[in-house]
Amino acid sequence: QVQLVESGGGLVQAGGSLRLSCAASGGTFSSYSMGWFRQGPGKEREFVAAITSGGGRTPYAESVKGRFTISRDNAKNTVYLQMNSLEAEDTAVYYCAANPNRYYTSTYPTNYNYWGQGTQVTVSS
Numbered sequence: 001q002v003q004l005v006e007s008g009g010g011l012v013q014a015g016g017s018l019r020l021s022c023a024a025s026g027g028t029f030s031s032y033s034m035g036w037f038r039q040g041p042g043k044e045r046e047f048v049a050a051i052t053s054g055g056g057r058t059p060y061a062e063s064v065k066g067r068f069t070i071s072r073d074n075a076k077n078t079v080y081l082q083m084n085s086l087e088a089e090d091t092a093v094y095y096c097a098a099n100p101n102r103y104y105t106s107t108y109p110t111n112y113n114y115w116g117q118g119t120q121v122t123v124s125s
Helices: none
Strands: 003-007 010-013 018-025 033-039 046-051 068-073 078-083 092-099 119-124
Touching: 003 092, 018 033, 018 092, 018 119, 033 068, 033 078, 046 068, 046 078, 078 092
Parallel strands: 010 119
Antiparallel strands: 003 018, 018 078, 033 046, 033 092, 068 078, 092 119
């Protein structure tokens, strides 16, 4: 059983930056690919970015490509999401999730077995 805890959310002005962290415990972190998803007000949960267990593959949603960067530190059991040039449309609750298929970076939430509780990101325009 993997427990995930996100942190780093908050209120930021448009054009600003935030770095989200997701700390994992209770499992072998390096055995999982990891993903970030978000859910805005009145919207469905959507894929943001993912990373394979070794960090070699990092797909992004088109809406964040070039602005967000996902990374991981397996020694610290942590995955990160660096968010730059934030826009009001990025306002959402951000969730990290763990996928037991370490080599597969899925964009579908149903492929992820474990989820964090989420962290709120609010971008003011």
